[in-house]
Amino acid sequence: MYFHALIPFKPVNPKTRLSSVLSQEEREEFARIMLEDVILAVRRTGCSATLLCTSKYECRDALVAIRKEGLNEAINWALPQFHCPALIIMSDLPMVTPGSLQRVISTKADMAIVPGLGGGTNVIFVKKPEKFHVEYYGFSFRRHLQIAEELELTVEIIDSMRMSTDVDEPADLVELMIHGHGNAREWLYEHGFSLSVEDGRVKVHRDGKEVV
């Protein structure tokens, strides 16, 4: 099924909850590389993507729309312009694979949602996006189910650790370093991050110092 992806992206000072382990310059580079892993997975399903960027950004593999407003306003500006199914996917999901995206876009329901850990929404696929709108932040998973119900849309909830785990905090790096396949995982190893086992638990170190 052909769809077009919307990927919100903040190029400047992103991922501030990783500040304890990455400098601003590193966070900007790491966020860009996670985004590229997401774009690659989208393109490997045969579809194209538009980035909704909060500031100027160059990208070889996707269209770019610069939108200064908030996340919800930017997406809700874009959705009525769609004439094909829309995949709204966050840029901090570097564990996503073409196979996991296939599970989303092959839904028989009117839409599919992948919840994020902690009550958020990491991926929305909606076959007729013109009338849909999003409300991110807080308990957005529940809110998006309510919106679907109000619009009388059937929803499939996709059960995926790869897509439910967004990389926000240092603890999330563990999963990416274990299960990632793409460049974001490589970037961490190249920048001095490593895994070790201590007291029966997997820990993340950077340059020999424990960070998680």
Next chain:
Amino acid sequence: MYFHALIPFKPVNPKTRLSSVLSQEEREEFARIMLEDVILAVRRTGCSATLLCTSKYECRDALVAIRKEGLNEAINWALPQFHCPALIIMSDLPMVTPGSLQRVISTKADMAIVPGLGGGTNVIFVKKPEKFHVEYYGFSFRRHLQIAEELELTVEIIDSMRMSTDVDEPADLVELMIHGHGNAREWLYEHGFSLSVEDGRVKVHRDGKEVV
């Protein structure tokens, strides 16, 4: 496909990392109810289960073997006795559903693994368990992949948030309260736990006091 499930279970003083939010008596009751949700999902796939219990335990819906040794020793005592495929599943996965188990047991590979968040192993399905052995604790996900490789077994890794999220710490209660369908979720609500949204994040309260 017929299989038999092995479910390790500690009836006395389990889930000590939940001590800050549950008394010992409550933890014992909650652990039992999570176990019952897991047994129900297993039975709904048409299969039976044996509990490997560290102390005396009565269970209407499963066989019980009392094994005083450690987790690995108990499972590795049981596996050579199998003449059918084995599903080794942890008792603290109350979000598991018959549908998610179907994804595991319908693998075309020699075995399937569901990793736990943080490098552990939450579910192992192995078609010829007689020669397999487990090594839980620490980075057991990697270790189980190595054991499979040494035995020249093909492995499918199942991507499931429901089965990767074991309930160990107070923060894990958020996912259970959002995504659970069974009695463990109900038990939390009946015992004063509730969800709220503050500062754009979903929080867990008990009797009005924030616990996560």
